[in-house]
Amino acid sequence: MNTIKTIIIDDESLARDLVKSYLDSENDIEIVGEFSDGFQGLKAIQEYHPDLIFLDVQMPKLTGFELLELLDKPYNIVFTTAYNEYAIKAFEHNAVDYLLKPFSGERFKDALTKARERINNSLTNDQIEKITSHNDSSSELINRVVVKSRNKIDVIAVDKIKYFEAQDDYVMIYTHTGRHLKQKTMKYFESHLSQSEFCRIHRSYLVKVDQISQLQPYEKDNWIVILKSGESLKVSRNGFKLLKKQLEL
Structure with missing residues (x-):
């Protein structure tokens, strides 16, 4: 069984604890780090090159989508957020899944199944292009x-x-x-x-x-x-x- 190196990035400690509790019984998951802001998370991603990232959207210093802009290659991302308005944007970035807080253990397992399927199959060129395009076609204004x-x-x-x-x-x-x-x-x-x-x-x-x-x-x-x-x-x-x-x- 291949170990799935996993990073959790969320500014809420309770949210990180919930993800860790759901992952605790998963024998193939290795949590290599948990981080409370995007800057620390970005540094960890560049250091560990994880197979899977659980990523919040709205965080201080650096949002989840801003973090994605700074990555030099695509990663398997499961978004975890309390804001449903970012779902379309997340999937346009080819996210594995989008978990709306508070999410159940059953819903989490569903996302984890999708992540395993993604990890075990190589991304297509079209999927990589979606991730690296950073949603340029969107009309959303930036500040x-x-x-x-x-x-x-x-x-x-x-x-x-x-x-x-x-x-x-x-x-x-x-x-x-x-x-x-x-x-x-x-x-x-x-x-x-x-x-x-x-x-x-x-x-x-x-x-x-x-x-x-x-x-x-x-x-x-x-x-x-x-x-x-x-x-x-x-x-x-x-x-x-x-x-x-x-x-x-």
Whole structure:
């Protein structure tokens, strides 16, 4: 019998205890760690490479979905949460199962059966793509961005961002204190940020409107925006139309 290395990540100690009690009689399960927040959980996942993860959604510091964005490969995830509104999003990330608290022992065993089946069968390419896509097709608005660089994780509030710049398959995020590279597309941020707060002024730039100080002509039929920080960004013709409409000029 192969041992299933398991990690539990939940900020509620009673919830972790419940999962442990349900797993106590399962001879093939080895709990290699339990953690109360996403940062500790992420570090443990990178260290232990578990076969199965029981993951809460709403946690301090780092949510369950933000944690998934930082993983370098897909894992078998069973979500455990008190919020039913995240179920669709969880399955779009190809979750093994979604347990709504409080869940019974019978319901838990059902999820564990699905996990064992998943572990014993390789993921298809389509399933891996679902996990790594991070639900980009969703229209859900975000209020912060999680960025990993080497051993550091930054959680950036959207209201601290000045603008985004496209860089091939990445986006550079400029804040008041520095810049951060994120492996996402401009299309993703354009569809996941409030259109009343951000404007796509150019194919390379998505700017926070309240950071614009001036809109100036630049050469023939060209424009630039001057940000409050002094930076200047090019504005395309279509971007100029969108910006005029947004600024009600």
